[in-house]
Amino acid sequence: MATRDRNALREEVLKILTDLREDWEYSDEITEQTGIFKDLEFESIDAVAMGSAIEEHFNQSLPFAEFLTKANERQAEDITVGEVLDFLLENLKPAQEAKS
Amino acid sequence: MSRVVLFGLDGATYTVMDDLVRRGVMPCFGAFRERSAWGTLMSVVPPLTPPAWTTMVTGRSPGHHGITNFLQFESEASKYVRVVTSREVCCETIWSIVGRQGKRAGCLNFVAHNPPPKIDGYVIPGWIPWRWVKKHSHPANLIDGLKETLSGFDVKELAVDFNEEQKAIAGAELADYEPWIDLHIRRERQWFAILEHQLQRDPAELVGIVLDGVDKLQHLLWGYLDPAMEPASPDESFLRIRERCWDYFREVDGFLEKLLKLVSDEDYIVIASDHGFCGTNELLYINNWLEAQGYLTWSDKAEVVPDDSAEIGEAHPYHLTEFDLDKTRAYAISASNNGIYIPVRGGRHEVGLEPEQYESFRAELIDRLLNHCVDPSTGEKLVTRIWTKEEAFSGPKMQLAPDLTLELRDKGFFSVLRGQGVLRRRPMTAGIHHPEGILLMNGPGVASGTSLPTMQMVDVAPTMLYAMGLAIPEDLEGRVVTEVFDPAYVSAHPAVTGAKTVRPAHLPPEETNDLADDPESEEQVMMRLKALGYID
Numbered sequence: 037m038a039t040r041d042r043n044a045l046r047e048e049v050l051k052i053l054t055d056l057r058e059d060w061e062y063s064d065e066i067t068e069q070t071g072i073f074k075d076l077e078f079e080s081i082d083a084v085a086m087g088s089a090i091e092e093h094f095n096q097s098l099p100f101a102e103f104l105t106k107a108n109e110r111q112a113e114d115i116t117v118g119e120v121l122d123f124l125l126e127n128l129k130p131a132q133e134a135k136s
Numbered sequence: 137m138s139r140v141v142l143f144g145l146d147g148a149t150y151t152v153m154d155d156l157v158r159r160g161v162m163p164c165f166g167a168f169r170e171r172s173a174w175g176t177l178m179s180v181v182p183p184l185t186p187p188a189w190t191t192m193v194t195g196r197s198p199g200h201h202g203i204t205n206f207l208q209f210e211s212e213a214s215k216y217v218r219v220v221t222s223r224e225v226c227c228e229t230i231w232s233i234v235g236r237q238g239k240r241a242g243c244l245n246f247v248a249h250n251p252p253p254k255i256d257g258y259v260i261p262g263w264i265p266w267r268w269v270k271k272h273s274h275p276a277n278l279i280d281g282l283k284e285t286l287s288g289f290d291v292k293e294l295a296v297d298f299n300e301e302q303k304a305i306a307g308a309e310l311a312d313y314e315p316w317i318d319l320h321i322r323r324e325r326q327w328f329a330i331l332e333h334q335l336q337r338d339p340a341e342l343v344g345i346v347l348d349g350v351d352k353l354q355h356l357l358w359g360y361l362d363p364a365m366e367p368a369s370p371d372e373s374f375l376r377i378r379e380r381c382w383d384y385f386r387e388v389d390g391f392l393e394k395l396l397k398l399v400s401d402e403d404y405i406v407i408a409s410d411h412g413f414c415g416t417n418e419l420l421y422i423n424n425w426l427e428a429q430g431y432l433t434w435s436d437k438a439e440v441v442p443d444d445s446a447e448i449g450e451a452h453p454y455h456l457t458e459f460d461l462d463k464t465r466a467y468a469i470s471a472s473n474n475g476i477y478i479p480v481r482g483g484r485h486e487v488g489l490e491p492e493q494y495e496s497f498r499a500e501l502i503d504r505l506l507n508h509c510v511d512p513s514t515g516e517k518l519v520t521r522i523w524t525k526e527e528a529f530s531g532p533k534m535q536l537a538p539d540l541t542l543e544l545r546d547k548g549f550f551s552v553l554r555g556q557g558v559l560r561r562r563p564m565t566a567g568i569h570h571p572e573g574i575l576l577m578n579g580p581g582v583a584s585g586t587s588l589p590t591m592q593m594v595d596v597a598p599t600m601l602y603a604m605g606l607a608i609p610e611d612l613e614g615r616v617v618t619e620v621f622d623p624a625y626v627s628a629h630p631a632v633t634g635a636k637t638v639r640p641a642h643l644p645p646e647e648t649n650d651l652a653d654d655p656e657s658e659e660q661v662m663m664r665l666k667a668l669g670y671i672d
Contacts, residue, residue, distance in 0.1 A: 052271070055270075055271055056267050056268065056270070056271055078267075079265065079298065079299075081219070081264075081265050081298050082265050082267055082268065084218065084219045085250065085264055085265055085267070085268040085271075085272065086268075087218075088221040088222075088223060088250060088251055088272075089251060089268065089271055089272070091223055091251075092223065092251035092642070095642060097211070097223065097644075099210060099211075099214065099216065100210075100218065101210040101214070101216035101217055101218035102210065102214065102216040105216050105217075105457075109457060
């Protein structure tokens, strides 16, 4: 089964996040190390909206609630963009399979 | 062809609206009612914003469209809870239905509309944080366009501030009331300014807007709005805060007046609410009751809430971790849906009842709730009605819904938190959802001044399609409320039934709504089952 390329995936996710910045006083570069809560100052509802935006982008349902809950349960101080990518690499179907 | 504007007032009830008309606060609404056909619009079970508005704009019941609450399980097999979005809506919306018949639509501030459906028209969803408004609006350049052309447009004022909105349920200090009301006035001005802008510059045949401050104010400030609660000798503080509440409703009345000037005599205006309102004075800690009956064991993560807390637990979407599921046979995770879940082994739960135990246990639990969940001081029953999921959520998405949905004696939401007892009085009367909402309609052929029979939420979509002269998909569950119109108009304009709704594009292709009704698809299914060896 073909897998997603991490670099390509990173570009797609970063585009979703950087598209937001126009209204939003965040001018630093967003990288895999960027924390969505501490750096981007997301609230939990922003993380939910991010999840639905990513689902819409890839036209797939993804277990974001499980991802966010588990981060909460392990009392993670933050979720980095890199962790979001890890989650997507684990859960996204390959592009061709997703369309079928 | 006539245009339809749906002017949604979240939680509006005749109890309050009629009083405001009598007091001269909402003269335009009063005049509108006199020349409208109007009646009670029954909400869905439970009477809650996401399932009710979604039913209104799909013409389908929650077991079909799949929105059962603000928060629901991520899938039928998942034990994780998520906030509902448009991706969970499993039925076509009226915005899409009119689009397929060549008409444009616009919808503003509807829940479960993010990410925005790609309709022929425009969408700005409600219930999303400000950072995501632009990303989740349709078309992609809509918000930039509003910034350029709409003076005073401010996306931060437009969007829900979730920390502030929690006060509607969790309560607030007296000093917070007036700024909180002001916040909602400013927010509604933003939404109405967009409606005005779009009506003038981006013509659409079907336009809907929801003003949700009505619901928020009534939750927190019911004691100032319910005429039955007016003190015999109100103090200065009461009068000042009530006046500020009335300012909010004056603003809404002013919006209606402006809207009526923006439409023509050929257009329809529909004023509707997703549910009504009433007062609640008590708080039932349902999980404490389940614990006392031996049905539930808390995990060590579950903290006991202070006895003076008005919070009921809606803000905590991850409540399953609060229970020791090895020792729990029934639990509630969301205050607003008054729903109880029964864990059955397999699927969502690794532990729980054996499937064959389910029916008898559920019957036992229903009996205990109806007959033994009582006010300890009076012995009066606290639970007045229970719906099973088959009764309240019949349809393909039923497994997302709670096993039991409760109606309490004062229509209140129960608390899912770990309280210090089973029942206590609230510090002050709060507003809570009542199933009886409002619907008023005015336009060509409408039987002005007519009192309508009680309508169902599923009736709204077919009635609006009828008013637009469009075909009504045969799988909508409601009816055209013909009593809205003069008999002569109905005779001259017979309703046209059209093809079934289409499957939303975001749903995976393997799940289809109507396999059994489609001979070709049914044949394909039979072939697949034969191929898998399930049938000969």
